[in-house]
Amino acid sequence: MEERRAYMGKHIQIFDTTLRDGEQTPGVSLNLQEKYEIAKQLAKLNVDIIEAGFPIASRGDFEAVKNIAKNVSGPVIAGLARANKQDIEIAWEAVKYAERPRIHTFIATSDIHMKYKLKMTRDQVIEAAVNAVKLAKRFTPDVEFSAEDASRSDPEFLYRIFEEAIKAGATVINVPDTVGYAVPWEFGRLIHKIRENVPSIYKAIISVHCHDDLGLAVANSLAAVENGAQQIEVAVNGLGERAGNAALEEIVMALNTRSDFFMNPTRIETTQIYRTSRLVSALTGIQVPPNKAIVGANAFAHESGIHQHGVLEEKSTYEIMKPETIGVSTNKLVMGKHSGRHAFKEKLKEMGYNLSDEEINKVFQKFKDLADKKKEISEKDIEALVEEEVIITPETFKLEYLQATSGSGVVASAVVKLNKMGVTIEEAACGDGPVDATYRAIERACGGDFKLVDYTIKAVTGGKDALGEVIVRVEKNNKIQIGRGVSTDIIEASAKAYLSAINKIIYDDNPYKERIDAVQ
Numbered sequence: 001m002e003e004r005r006a007y008m009g010k011h012i013q014i015f016d017t018t019l020r021d022g023e024q025t026p027g028v029s030l031n032l033q034e035k036y037e038i039a040k041q042l043a044k045l046n047v048d049i050i051e052a053g054f055p056i057a058s059r060g061d062f063e064a065v066k067n068i069a070k071n072v073s074g075p076v077i078a079g080l081a082r083a084n085k086q087d088i089e090i091a092w093e094a095v096k097y098a099e100r101p102r103i104h105t106f107i108a109t110s111d112i113h114m115k116y117k118l119k120m121t122r123d124q125v126i127e128a129a130v131n132a133v134k135l136a137k138r139f140t141p142d143v144e145f146s147a148e149d150a151s152r153s154d155p156e157f158l159y160r161i162f163e164e165a166i167k168a169g170a171t172v173i174n175v176p177d178t179v180g181y182a183v184p185w186e187f188g189r190l191i192h193k194i195r196e197n198v199p200s201i202y203k204a205i206i207s208v209h210c211h212d213d214l215g216l217a218v219a220n221s222l223a224a225v226e227n228g229a230q231q232i233e234v235a236v237n238g239l240g241e242r243a244g245n246a247a248l249e250e251i252v253m254a255l256n257t258r259s260d261f262f263m264n265p266t267r268i269e270t271t272q273i274y275r276t277s278r279l280v281s282a283l284t285g286i287q288v289p290p291n292k293a294i295v296g297a298n299a300f301a302h303e304s305g306i307h308q309h310g311v312l313e314e315k316s317t318y319e320i321m322k323p324e325t326i327g328v329s330t331n332k333l334v335m336g337k338h339s340g341r342h343a344f345k346e347k348l349k350e351m352g353y354n355l356s357d358e359e360i361n362k363v364f365q366k367f368k369d370l371a372d373k374k375k376e377i378s379e380k381d382i383e384a385l386v387e388e389e390v391i392i393t394p395e396t397f398k399l400e401y402l403q404a405t406s407g408s409g410v411v412a413s414a415v416v417k418l419n420k421m422g423v424t425i426e427e428a429a430c431g432d433g434p435v436d437a438t439y440r441a442i443e444r445a446c447g448g449d450f451k452l453v454d455y456t457i458k459a460v461t462g463g464k465d466a467l468g469e470v471i472v473r474v475e476k477n478n479k480i481q482i483g484r485g486v487s488t489d490i491i492e493a494s495a496k497a498y499l500s501a502i503n504k505i506i507y508d509d510n511p512y513k514e515r516i517d518a519v520q
């Protein structure tokens with residue numbers, strides 16, 4: 001209790017690493033535009049820090065971080081760098097455009113990592129850390145130092161390196177549980193001991209970065225908060241290397257819901273949580289499991305009679321959070337074929353979307369098309385339409401026409417017409433089912449060597465007339481892109497998803513893409 005009182009009133013900083021560690025999720029690769037869309041949404045969510053990427057990793061990552069630093073205001077924009085000159089200089093070149101740039105430099109401190117990976121002695125690691133922090137400090141006052149694999153490091157060595165890093169100018173000291181090995185009591189104690197044994201710790205903020213290998217990332221982060229950590233590194237939907245990072249939504253809602261226990265609030269605009277989760281899922285292609293805490297489809301669903309009875313009498317019997325708090329609206333304003341532009345605009349506003357008139361018009365048109373096919377349009381349908389319209393991928397090929405036929409004892413066939421910058425290309429193919437036939441016809445029309453590596457389909461809502469959402473992964477020359485398509489017709493949704501991935505591949509291969517991005 002004494003511990004907690006000491007930190008009362010200070011807000012917990014949310015450091016979002018969806019665009020860096022989150023992108024390390026196997027199978028995830030985001031392009032410049034997608035990273036920008038996510039960063040803008042993270043700014044609406046009001047995270048304190050966006051770790052926008054690892055600029056040395058690739059030209060694409062460098063450009064994406066630079067673009068976010070230039071165009072996203074509000075949060076601190078951080079770039080990751082190993083403890084060496086080139087990484088730090090390049091990270092600075094990318095983040096320097098931000099209102100408040102941060103360089104985040106790291107080096108491993110566990111004996112295992114130092115001996116086998118870095119092949120450096122303890123003294124050499126301290127020297128590299130100090131030099132890195134000093135160099136970063138020449139560029140920006142905001143420097144974070146991470147001791148990779150801290151939870152498996154010798155604590156005495158950890159105290160020493162943290163003290164040296166703070167003396168060199170680090171303003172944030174990050175304690176990663178890199179391999180998700182710690183358990184909450186142990187991790188909380190480690191944070192407590194760091195506060196006790198690092199004499200200059202009062203000059204820096206203690207941060208934690210927990211991985212979920214044992215399913216303890218959130219519990220460990222909260223144990224750290226209990227012991228004085230003031231910054232938590234998280235990723236939306238718990239994305240990240242291997243089993244992922246502490247999930248932003250779980251950390252924020254644990255601190256928010258149990259504010260009687262955790263006295264430090266966050267500055268997160270919780271009503272943007274659900275939308276952020278949807279956007280990240282749509283762009284990364286990583287679906288949120290239905291039973292996922294906070295943002296899963298079942299998170300606020302009550303299936304059994306006793307629970308339903310309780311909730312009908314008094315919601316708090318079985319609900320510890322209100323769905324509206326995370327931006328899931330329970331408003332029953334029915335939208336359908338006869339709804340007009342005003343009501344639609346109002347609905348979008350009520351759902352928390354802040355779209356331009358041009359975007360509203362585009363989504364309204366799609367809404368009307370859908371209303372012709374579907375009696376009642378739910379908020380989930382509207383979400384799917386907004387995501388499709390607002391997430392822009394430069395389109396080389398547009399679907400103009402599709403006809404697919406199939407049946408038992410019949411060879412499936414498909415005819416597609418694609419529009420390539422004003423020119424119509426028509427192709428037909430047979431296949432093993434209508435989706436396969438459609439994909440073969442599309443491949444012929446696009447003329448590329450594309451390989452479908454993954455295909456998933458789900459219904460956005462229930463019912464026969466539900467929108468189907470298809471997510472595909474398509475590979476060309478060892479590069480994978482994710483495509484997404486929605487339609488009441490699942491063959492059309494499949495075609496749209498395939499084409500969106502192909503368009504991204506073509507865009508990614510385009511030597512002039514930086515100019516295209518600059519114009520957009």
Ligand SMILES: CC(=O)SCCNC(=O)CCNC(=O)[C@H](O)C(C)(C)COP(=O)(O)OP(=O)(O)OC[C@H]1O[C@@H](n2cnc3c(N)ncnc32)[C@H](O)[C@@H]1OP(=O)(O)O
Pocket residue numbers: 021024054056057058081082083084106107108117118119148178241
């Ligand atoms: C715990 C984390 O999540 S850390 C972030 C991990 N993320 C990534 O690795 C994604 C991006 N990575 C990449 O694109 C590449 O690994 C790069 C560009 C960073 C480096 O690529 P390469 O130069 O080909 O090196 P490679 O990845 O094979 O090996 C890493 C090198 O960095 C060194 N290294 C690793 N961490 C650090 C560090 N924190 N500080 C200094 N050097 C380091 C390794 O010892 C190794 O050095 P060596 O080449 O002299 O043997």
Ligand SMILES: CC(C)C(=O)C(=O)O
Pocket residue numbers: 021106146147148149174176177178179209211
């Ligand atoms: C770079 C550091 C913070 C990291 O990602 C880890 O240790 O997991």
